[in-house]
Amino acid sequence: xxxxxxxxxNGHGTxxxxxxxxxxxxxxxGESSSEMFVIxxxxxxxxxxxxxxxxxxxxxxxxxxxxxxxxxxxGEMSLLEGLPRDASAQAQGSAEVLVITPGALLVRLRRxxxxxxxxxxxxxxxxxxxxxxxxxxxxxxxxxPLASAQPPLLYATESK
Amino acid sequence: xxxxxxxxxLVVVSDLHVGNPYSAASRNLGEFFEDALRRGYxxxxxxxxxxxxxxxxxxxxxDSVGVLRALRRLVDGGRSVxxxxxxHDIALENFLSAWSxxxxxxxxxxxxxxxxxxxxxxxxxxxxxVKSPRFYEWMTRAAGxxxxxxxxxxxxxxxxxxxxxxxxxxxxxxxxxxNVYHDAARMLLRRGxxxxxxxxxxxxxxxVFEPGQRYFNSGNWLRGGTYVEIDRGQVSLRRWGAAV
Numbered sequence: 445x446x447x448x449x450x451x452x453x454n455g456h457g458t459x460x461x462x463x464x465x466x467x468x469x470x471x472x473x474g475e476s477s478s479e480m481f482v483i484x485x486x487x488x489x490x491x492x493x494x495x496x497x498x499x500x501x502x503x504x505x506x507x508x509x510x511x512x513x514x515x516x517x518x519g520e521m522s523l524l525e526g527l528p529r530d531a532s533a534q535a536q537g538s539a540e541v542l543v544i545t546p547g548a549l550l551v552r553l554r555r556x557x558x559x560x561x562x563x564x565x566x567x568x569x570x571x572x573x574x575x576x577x578x579x580x581x582x583x584x585x586x587x588x589p590l591a592s593a594q595p596p597l598l599y600a601t602e603s604k
Numbered sequence: 605x606x607x608x609x610x611x612x613x614l615v616v617v618s619d620l621h622v623g624n625p626y627s628a629a630s631r632n633l634g635e636f637f638e639d640a641l642r643r644g645y646x647x648x649x650x651x652x653x654x655x656x657x658x659x660x661x662x663x664x665x666x667d668s669v670g671v672l673r674a675l676r677r678l679v680d681g682g683r684s685v686x687x688x689x690x691x692h693d694i695a696l697e698n699f700l701s702a703w704s705x706x707x708x709x710x711x712x713x714x715x716x717x718x719x720x721x722x723x724x725x726x727x728x729x730x731x732x733x734v735k736s737p738r739f740y741e742w743m744t745r746a747a748g749x750x751x752x753x754x755x756x757x758x759x760x761x762x763x764x765x766x767x768x769x770x771x772x773x774x775x776x777x778x779x780x781x782x783n784v785y786h787d788a789a790r791m792l793l794r795r796g797x798x799x800x801x802x803x804x805x806x807x808x809x810x811x812v813f814e815p816g817q818r819y820f821n822s823g824n825w826l827r828g829g830t831y832v833e834i835d836r837g838q839v840s841l842r843r844w845g846a847a848v
Binding site: 459461482483484485514515516517542552555556557558559561562565 | 607788796797
């Protein structure tokens with residue numbers, strides 16, 4: 445009686461597609477939610493609010509981290525850790541995203557195991573990139589001239 | 605390891621089973637690769653290229669030489685060669701990656717023109733493989749000697765799988781026969797892909813789920829010689845020598 449597969453109107457667990465118009469926020473830095481998103485159509489800008497401080501009033505209020513496109517995903521940190529959003533996401537032009545809840549992620553990983561590979565690869569690449577930035581920052585602190593080399597962007601997508 | 609790649613022109617072949625006594629690949633593939641080189645196409649072998657579960661080592665070694673030489677000519681000619689690992693060649697992963705020039709990958713996300721294309725062997729969606737990979741491997745090895753008596757033994761297995769899915773659909777009261785590979789392709793398409801290409805089943809096919817969302821199976825080179833051609837985002841299923 446209880447051994448039925450998870451189902452919803454779209455037949456893919458609790459996944460659902462949502463559409464956004466240009467400039468609409470998909471998620472906001474600091475808010476609590478535990479969904480992740482896969483871009484099905486259009487582009488999404490990821491940004492953080494610039495921390496307030498002396499001499500920063502002339503700078504843009506946001507720091508753009510990346511512009512993501514069809515097939516890219518974001519928001520996985522909040523899904524995995526249950527912590528507030530680390531950055532905001534905003535549709536660039538009209539965009540459609542697949543919304544995945546923690547329960548739906550488990551269903552997807554069972555049926556689409558390569559998604560786990562891609563997710564882990566992204567997180568691994570982010571750790572590598574953070575390490576590079578840490579080394580660069582420490583080298584800069586120590587006055588090393590090599591510190592000026594730009595480490596890769598956190599959200600960079602590798603394509604060869 | 606490369607899983608994301610930009611490719612304007614790529615041909616995808618699968619299930620070559622080089623080393624299998626009935627594989628047409630060792631005879632015809634060299635010419636096919638020459639053609640790809642001449643026309644400026646990169647090449648993706650989408651799993652089960654080399655037969656290590658069912659073939660004798662002597663025939664695998666003998667048949668591989670020509671194919672490896674043809675691959676070398678492609679690489680020397682400046683073409684990229686990708687090898688997506690299938691269920692018959694998992695053990696060859698390290699050997700092939702050590703062989704310079706071939707890019708080994710578990711799957712490939714290709715951007716071509718405006719299209720995003722997923723290329724994957726497809727065995728991860730085979731219920732029998734998922735249920736027990738070791739038993740599946742044992743069954744595959746056991747079927748090896750049968751190939752010498754009846755070369756189309758793989759068709760018996762495919763027919764068994766199709767029949768099983770039909771029975772399951774009837775038992776669940778569904779009008780259309782379930783197809784695990786179509787379901788898997790739909791799951792992937794929801795992740796922003798326009799086209800999904802599998803191999804594994806040996807059945808070449810093209811299915812349009814909805815406009816702009818298609819599934820291909822690149823078939824096999826045991827008896828046939830089908831392949832998927834990607835040309836600046838346009839994807840088509842072809843037979844070597846003629847369009848399918």
